[in-house]
Amino acid sequence: xxxxxxxxxxxxxxxxxxxxxxxxxxxxxxxxxxxxxxxxxxxxxxxxxxxxxxxxxxxxxxxxxxxxxxxxxxxxxxxxxxxxxxxxxxxxxxxxxxxxxxxxxxxxxxxxxxxxxxxxxxxxxxxxxxxxxxxxxxxxxxxxxxxxxxxxxxxxxxxxxxxxxxxxxxxxxxxxxxxxxxxxxxxxxxxxxxxxxxxxxxxxxxxxxxxxxxxxxxxxxxxxxxxxxxxxxxxxxxxxxxxxxxxxxxxxxxxxxxxxxxxxxxxxxxxxxxxxxxxxxxxxxxxxxxxxxxxxxxxxxxxxxxxxxxxxxxxxxxxxxxxxxxxxxxxxxx
Numbered sequence: 001x002x003x004x005x006x007x008x009x010x011x012x013x014x015x016x017x018x019x020x021x022x023x024x025x026x027x028x029x030x031x032x033x034x035x036x037x038x039x040x041x042x043x044x045x046x047x048x049x050x051x052x053x054x055x056x057x058x059x060x061x062x063x064x065x066x067x068x069x070x071x072x073x074x075x076x077x078x079x080x081x082x083x084x085x086x087x088x089x090x091x092x093x094x095x096x097x098x099x100x101x102x103x104x105x106x107x108x109x110x111x112x113x114x115x116x117x118x119x120x121x122x123x124x125x126x127x128x129x130x131x132x133x134x135x136x137x138x139x140x141x142x143x144x145x146x147x148x149x150x151x152x153x154x155x156x157x158x159x160x161x162x163x164x165x166x167x168x169x170x171x172x173x174x175x176x177x178x179x180x181x182x183x184x185x186x187x188x189x190x191x192x193x194x195x196x197x198x199x200x201x202x203x204x205x206x207x208x209x210x211x212x213x214x215x216x217x218x219x220x221x222x223x224x225x226x227x228x229x230x231x232x233x234x235x236x237x238x239x240x241x242x243x244x245x246x247x248x249x250x251x252x253x254x255x256x257x258x259x260x261x262x263x264x265x266x267x268x269x270x271x272x273x274x275x276x277x278x279x280x281x282x283x284x285x286x287x288x289x290x291x292x293x294x295x296x297x298x299x300x301x302x303x304x305x306x307x308x309x310x311x312x313x314x315x316x317x318x319x320x321x322x323x324x325x326x327x328x329x330x331x332x333x334x
Contacts, residue, residue: 080110187215
């Protein structure tokens with residue numbers, strides 16, 4: 001059943017393994033492993049890694065490799081992809097990767113699947129080897145092929161032996177109605193990216209629930225809602241450490257992505273009035289503030305959406321600030 005308050009709602013983590021200004025990818029990876037162990041100790045249910053490419057500020061590009069590292073460094077928390085952008089990969093390769101992960105860590109791996117490229121068009125072509133494979137219309141067929149590799153079938157000429165019998169739970173990810181409807185029709189759990197498509201949250205969840213067909217996986221719809229949260233001891237400090245997110249949004253808008261800047265670099269940025277309007281609109285759905293402010297924001301979000309689970313992403317420059325934010329949020333759910 002959908003949750004009605006934060007205390008009834010499991011919490012999970014979405015990590016993009018941010019590369020911050022003055023740092024490097026190796027440090028980001030160490031921070032990711034540390035944060036995974038920390039959030040496991042705090043009782044978070046899942047730890048998912050995103051897939052992005054050609055982004056100077058995001059290190060989570062080799063998603064399956066990162067999942068293997070995080071799963072090996074933890075004991076109980078579920079580890080998965082948020083998500084694998086299936087059009088970037090041959091379904092056979094994804095099946096073999098995640099079948100292997102499930103074999104190493106049985107019952108702890110999630111396979112979240114998306115249909116967006118997670119990058120710009122030029123990089124998507126480089127990933128896929130051909131512009132001919134960029135159509136999203138092929139996604140349902142690719143998903144069907146992927147799912148089939150996890151089942152043993154002696155009649156199939158191409159098989160993924162390591163995947164057969166080692167199928168992790170498959171989730172569909174989305175930020176619009178397309179994946180919502182497909183997830184509903186297939187009876188799969190659905191993860192919606194509220195943190196960057198808040199205006200589509202209500203319509204997409206309605207489509208998912210209305211189109212849902214019970215399956216061997218689920219008897220009723222299950223919604224995992226991705227949301228951006230930055231929590232600190234005071235509203236003022238939370239807004240200070242949230243400042244860099246606005247600059248990264250601006251850099252993406254201008255086609256010049258950058259490492260995640262420091263709060264001081266964000267404060268010193270020469271914003272125009274249009275910049276400030278864009279940032280305000282882009283960050284309107286983010287929940288930023290003290291524990292009291294964040295509690296109200298998350299309670300309202302759960303009440304409005306009926307989400308079964310929240311997946312929190314926290315993009316701040318300081319690793320200790322990120323650890324502390326997840327600590328404070330975990331305390332609100334108890």
